[in-house]
Amino acid sequence: MKIETKKISLPVEGMTCASCVARVEKAISKAEGVKNVNVNLATEKVSFEIESENFNLTRIAELIDDAGYKIDLSGLTENKKFIGESNEVYKSTFEDQTKRDFIFALIFTIPVTIINMGMMWEGFTNFIPLSPDYLNKILLILTTPIIFIPGKRFFTAFWKNLLHLTADMNSLVAIGTGSAFLFSLLITLFPDTVPYDLKLQHVYYDTTAVIITLILMGKWLETRAKSRTGNAVKNLLELKPKTATVLDGGIEKVKSIEDIIADDIVIVKPAEKIPADGIIIKGHSTIDESMVTGESIPVEKTSGAKVIGGTINKTGTFEFRVTQTGDKSVLGQIINLVENAQGSKAPIQKLADKVASVFVPVIILIAVLTFIGWLIFGNDNHFNLALINFVAVLIIACPCALGLATPTALIVGIGKGAQKGILFKDGENLEIFHKVNTIIFDKTGTLTKGEPSVKEIIPFDISVEELLSYIIPAEKRSEHPIAKAIVDYSASKEIVTKQLDEFESFTGFGIKAMVNNKSIIIGNTKFMADNSIDLTKTQNIFDELSNQGLTVIYVSIENKITGIITIEDALKDNAAKAIEELKKMGIKPILLTGDNAKTAASIANKLGIDDFRSEVLPADKARIVTEYQGTNNVVAMVGDGINDAPALAQADIGVAIGTGTDVAIETAGVVLIRGDLAGVVNSIILSKAVIKTVKQNLFWAFIYNTIGVPLAAFGLLSPMFAALAMSLSSVSVVSNSLRLKRSNI
Secondary structure (H helix, E strand, O other): OOOOEEEEEEEEEOOOOHHHHHHHHHHHHOOOOEEEEEEEOOOOEEEEEEEHHHOOHHHHHHHHHHOOOEEOOHHHHOOOOOOHHHHHHHHHHHHHHHHHHHHHHHHHHHHHHHHHHHOOOOOHHHHOOOOHHHHHHHHHHHHHHHHHOOOHHHHHHHHHHHHOOOOOHHHHHHHHHHHHHHHHHHHHHOHHHOOHHHHOOOOOHHHHHHHHHHHHHHHHHHHHHHHHHOHHHHHHHOOOOOEEEEEEOOEEEEEEHHHOOOOOEEEEOOOOEOOOEEEEEEEOEEEEOHHHHOOOOOEEEOOOOEEOOOOEEOOOOEEEEEEEOHHHOHHHHHHHHHHHHHOOOOOOHHHHHHHHHHHHHHHHHHHHHHHHHHHHHOOOOHHHHHHHHHHHHHHHOOHHHHHHHHHHHHHHHHHHHHHOOEEEOOHHHHHHHHHOOEEEEEHHHHHEOOOOEEEEEEEOOOOHHHHHHHHHHHHOOOOOHHHHHHHHHHOOOOOOOOOEEEEEEEOOOEEEEEEOOEEEEEEOHHHHHHOOOOOHHHHHHHHHHHHOOOEEEEEEEOOEEEEEEEEEOOEOOOHHHHHHHHHHOOOEEEEEOOOOHHHHHHHHHHHOOOEEEOOOOHHHHHHHHHHHHOOOOOEEEEEOOHHHHHHHHHOOEEEEEOOOOHHHHHHOOEEEOOOOOHHHHHHHHHHHHHHHHHHHHHHHHHHHHHHHHHHHHOOOOOHHHHHHHHHHHHHHHHHHHHHHHHOOO
16 A cells, blocks of 8 residues: 655754754654655755654654754644745744844843953053952853853753764854853852963953854844745735635625635625635636736636636626635645745755765864964963964854855745746756756647647538538547637537547547548548558648648548648747747757648747757657757756656656646646746746856855864964854855845846
């Protein structure tokens, strides 16, 4: 029996740097029934898959707590229609707490700094007639609350790390500030236990207080900046209204959005937001769907039309029947997709993760060697310098910037894409897209509007009406778009259809049927040839029609050509422009179509595509993708139909047109909600911009540590300056990622 799996995403409290990520992942992986654990530092969330029958949520919470962190389970226990809501509440709470801790520390740090600096000035005792011993005790009283209240987070995490023989950024801060504080405490309270040459040393309460305060300031600014990286989800959540007007027994009642269920009849008035997905049953209006689809022009909607939750009714009043709510609605699925993508990792992050796994232990080793080195080779003030430089090395090291370099850029990039109607399902797809050099396009519904229509019917020795009377009974049994186009064409004519006796469909070729005891064959050139139908007399007509880019369908009655049906499917308005832009980028576009070679050549010429494949069967598409991949190409496949799914899965990047089938959308790694081919171009532009930003972030994170740590070790950086630089380094990385919001796509 197949075990049901479920994906869960929850916030984690206490993660501060990239090394925390590995520890949380390792802790959760110990739980039975859990797999594919993924922790994202920028979103401060963990996602994992569970096997329902073995899942123990309490056990996971205990494992994370033992590792020194805390998981927020409210997203699973609260009655939330959208999973993103609990995460936003958690982020806001954490930001507020960090801000309060920073302000608390700042209030005590200001007098500590003033007194400490004043003690270095000879005239200070004229203003405050207290001895240095008394002043040290005052500094101790003022610094202790900083250590035990806002600074508690660092020491608690350090202790839990120590129990597990691990270390992270909290360890660096706790060891550095704790060493300075304990040394100062020793001199202040137990001077007799200190060797004579150390009794005259300076106390470092200001170092302890300022470092904790500056790091808290950095964490607060970082948290604020990170919250801005997730604005895409926040903005999507704001699209849904709070209430809806529901018809209950003919009476209008205002209900909370959380109480709306499927089959409710909802009334929507002008300027109101639509509360859920549904189908209009009464009335008509124009609806602004730009916030979901990106389409700026309001769409006309009448009875029978689908409406999307979160969109805005512009003019008329209408009633609709609810079909989907909450996470199952279009808006809910988009929110979940964006959240999952933002919480995923890209391959480029592997380098940072590897470095982070050994970063903190290496820094602690360097700090210890620095302390020993200054003790041995320092001047008369050697212990003082050894301690200061030991603290400086610990504080200047910044695994935070390293851990945030990749995920913050991905979060902003994926959010930017969502705003433009481009949904990346994970960070890997976003990263790979910039490497694509070959893009294969399915024709129908991708490059064309996907609405084939009959242009002309050419009968031979039979009237059009008589021909249709044999065709229509068979075409009504087919689900092919061309069959629908033929049936729709006949609707305006008075056709008395004949009796259908037998029917058989041949995917990619045509259909066979028995109508009024006569054999009917409808299909393309190859299908006719396979059934030994003579097409000699139609060759000139075929050539002329194919050169116009029309699809030619033959009709045979009793093994004799009786008519030709010409089908046209207009190209999308911006298809040729998108192809031109891709070619300018050095990307090779390829057309796949089931049409014959001449029709395919005509369409390819109109689009500016040099390479095309004609008479392609659905089963051939994945093979063709593999063929191009075999020549060292990074291939993207763009399609919209069920028969495109294997090729979308085979390609390095599968791109589904959002107006296509659910199967294609589920298989693809990227979804273009608008169905606009400009999205393919914009996906590549965005991918390049994100990867450029990631590389910039990683460069500065590595350079910062490469330069900063040696400077601190050689005594060229004070601990307080190191704390400021360390705090701002993380903020600078996040700020650089936020620049992607202004990227021109």
